[in-house]
Amino acid sequence: MMDNQYKLTGTLRLSKKANDLVEEFTEVFTECTDEFISEDQSWAQRECTVDGDEVEVQLGITAAPAHRFFYRLQKCIGKKMGREYHLGVKDAIVNRLEIRFEMPTEPVTELKMPFVKKLEFDGKICTAILEDVENDFIIEGAVERLMKRIEERVERQYYEGKEEFWELMEESPHREPKWDKDPSSEMVDRGWIVRGPTKGKWFYRPEITAILNAMKEIAKKEILEPMGFQEVIESNFVPFDVWRRTGHMMGVPNEVYYFSEPATRDPQFWQEFQDKVYITNDVDVDELKKLVSEPKGGIVYAQCPNIYWSFEKAVIPEEDLPLKIFENTVASARYESGGRHGIERSDEFHRIEIVYIGRPEQLNELKEELTERFHHVFDEILEINWRMAWVTPWYMQQSGQEGVEDETEHILGTIDFEAYLPYRGEKSDSDNWLEFQNLTIAGDKFTDAFTIKTQKGDLWSGCSGIGLERWAVVFLAQNGLDPEKWPDGFKEYLSELPKGFRSY
Template identity: 25%
Template sequence: MECVVSLEGLAESQHGQVKYAAAFIDEHIQDIWLENGSLHIVHQSQKTDQEIRERVQRLINRFSGGDFGFKENLLFEHHGPKPYEGDIIAELVNKKIIKVLEPGLFIFREPFSSLMRFFDYSFVTKIAGKFEGLTEESYPAVIHCDTLNKTNHFTSFPEHIHFLTHLREDLDVIETFSQTIRDAGGWKQDDLLDLQETMPKPKFAMNPSTCYHCYEGLQNETLEGDGLVVTAISKCHRFESKNHGDFGRLLDFSMREIIFVGKPEFVKENRLKSIEYLKELAAEWNVDSMMEIANDPFFTNDFQVKASFQRNQEMKYELRLTIPYVNKSIACSSVNFHSNTFGNAFNIKMGKRNAVTGCVGFGIERWTFAFLSQFGLDEAQWPAAFREQYHAWQQKSL
C-alpha cells in the first residue's frame, strides 16, 4: 500500500528531516522517498492511510511550527575535480570490495579497508597530533545506560538506541531457550520465546558516540591547567530504520574523535584551530567539500528550540563531501561545542567551575565512501598529494 502526503507549506530545507523521521512512524514501512514536494510511503501496516498521514502530520508540525531563526552560514567551500561519476556502491559490491550484509551493515575488504586505516592515520597525524598535550584513549563499543541518561541521549535521540541484554541467570530459562532453538531447527526470530520473560531489562546499550566514554571517564575529576585534549576511535552504533538505505548511513561505523575538555577559552580556541586544520586538509586532498553551520537531528517535540539554539550559537559545524552520482553531499566530519552540558552532567571540574567540552568527529567509512565517490578506484585519478601520502603510508605499514 502506498500513502502520499503533501509537504506543501513546509520549508524545502526540512523535507529531508521529515523523510528521515517518518521512517520511524511504523515498523511495517517498506520504502519511503521524496518526490515533487510529497512524501511517498509504501507500507504493510494494519494502520489506515489516514492514521499514517496523521503521524506524518505530527512530524510536519514538529519541523515547521514556530520561529527557527536559523542562520545560513557557509564557512568555506572547496571545489575539487570529481573525475569519477559512477555508482561507487554498485562498483564496490560488483568487485566484491564490500559485502552488504543488510542495509547499513557492511564487510569491507581491500582496498577499502586499507583506505579506512589510512584516513584514520591521517586524521591523527595531520589534525589531532597538532594539539599540544594530546593523549590517546581506547573505549568499549558498549556503554552503560546510566551514562547515556546523563548525556540526554534517551530524550534527544531515542530512535538510535541499540539496547543490549542477555538471558536471565536462571537454569530453566537458559535450558528452555536452548531447547526451543534446537527444536525449531535453528534460530528463527519469529518463533522465539517471549523475550520479555526470558531477558532482564537492559543495563547497557551499544555506544552511539565516541566522546561519551571520555566524559564518563572524567566523572567527578578536577582537571589541571587549561584542560586536556584526548583522541580515540571506537565502533559506534545508531539504528536509523529505512534511512540505512541512504548513502553513508551505517548501522555500525567507526568514529575517530578529538575531544577538548577544560576552560571555555581553551576549548573554543582549539575548536577554531580544528576548523582551520580541516579546511587545510580538504584543500590539500582536493576533495569537493564545504563546511556549514548545522544542527543535530533531534527526535523530540522541542526540535525547533534545540536546533535553533544550536545554529544561532554556532555550536555545530559539518564538513560535507559531495557524492556526485546522487547529486548531494554527506556530513563526514563535525566540529562541536557543548558548553558546560557534559561538564555539569558528569561533574568535571576546572577549579570550582564545571568544565566545558567540544569535539571533532571523523566518520571513517563516510570519508572513504565519499572520497571514492569523487575519484573512483583508479589511483591514477586520485589527487597527487593524497596518492603520495597513501603510498608512503603503505610502505610504512609493510
C-alpha cells in the same frame, strides 16, 4: 503571563485515630500551611477533614507548588503534635493534582502525555490533571519536569518539519570531479564490500579496509597527534543512566540498539533452549525472551557519553587543561530504518570521536586549530569539493542560540562540513551534498551533567566525530576507485590497494 494555579486533593494517614483531636489538628494544620507561604501569598482553598486515622486535605493556591507543601505537612504536623499528643503522619497520598499554567504558544494539534489523566488547552492555558501521584514523583521534581515537557512538546510542533538553521561559512575552490558514480554500488559490484548478515551492516574486504585505515592514519598524523590528543579505549556498551544525563534517552531512543544480558549463566536454565535449537535447527525467539534480562543499556551511539562518564565528579588541575582525548576502537550503532544508503548511511559505522574539555577561551582556540587542520586535509590530501556551515538544530533555536554569538563569532553550537557527491546530480542542489564531518562546542552541558570541574572558573566541553566511512565515500565519489587517479597527498598514505579476494 498568568501565575501557575494548583489544586490538590490528598490523604494524610495518621499514626493513630484523631477523632478526639479535630480542633487541635485543624489548628496545627492551619499553622503549618501558613508557615509554607510568604506574606504576599494566600490560600485560595485550605481544608482538612479528620476521619479516624485519615485526614482528607484540599489545597488551592496560585504561584506556589501545593503538591510540595502537602508533603511538608508530614514533618510539620509530626513536629507540632508528636510530643504532646503522640500523633504523627505515616504517609501522604496525592489523590488528585490539577495544574493550570500559561504557555508561550498554544498547541497546533492534540497532545498526549504520560502520567496525565486529563490534558486540556484553552488557547495558551494548559490544564493538566494527575491522579494517584506517587511520592517519589513529587519529591524528585517530576511534576515540574512534566510541565516543562508539555511546553517543549507544544513548541516543537512549530519546529517539526522545518529545516535546521544553516549558514554557509566557507567553501573550497571548485575542483572538477574525476568520477560520477555511486562508490557503494561500485564497491558492491567489485566485491570490495558485502552486505552484512543483518540489515544496515556491511562486511568490508581488504580494498575498502585499506582505504578506511588510510583515513584513520590521515586523521591521526595530520590532526590528532600534532595537536596532542591522547587515545583512550572505551566500552561498547552504555548504561541508561549515562544516556539519561547526556539527553540521548530523551532525544534518540528510537535510534538506539539496546542490549540484554542472560538472566543467568546456569547451564541447566538454558538446557531446554539448547535442546530445541539442536532438534529444530532454529532459534525460538519467544523462548529466548524468557531467558534474558530486561535491557540494561545500549550499544555505543557515539563515544563521547562514555568519555564524559569516565571523568564524573573529577576536578581537573588548571595546568592540565585543555584535556584532548580521542577514541577509535568502538563501532557506533544507530537504527537508520528507511534512511539507509551505502556505507555512508548504515546502522553500524566506524568513527574517531574527538573530545576536548577546557576553559571557554581554550576551546575556542582549539576549534580554530581543528578547523584549519580539517581544511588542510580536505584541500591538500583528499582534494575534494567541500563547504563549511554553521548549523543549529531546532532545540538550540528555541534557546536563542541561532548561529551568531557576540554578533561576530560563532562559539557555542556546531559546524558541519559537507562534500559534493557528483553521482547525485548538480553541485548547485543542496540535496547532492553529504555532511561528513562536524565540530561542536557544547558549553557546560556535559561538564555539568557529570559534575566535571576545574579548580576555578567555567569548564566547557566539545566534540568532533570523524566518520571513516563518510570520509571514504566523499573522497571516492569525487576521485574514483582507481588509485592511479588519486591525489598525490593521499597516495602518501595509500598508493595501491591489496589484491583482495575473488569468488564465482
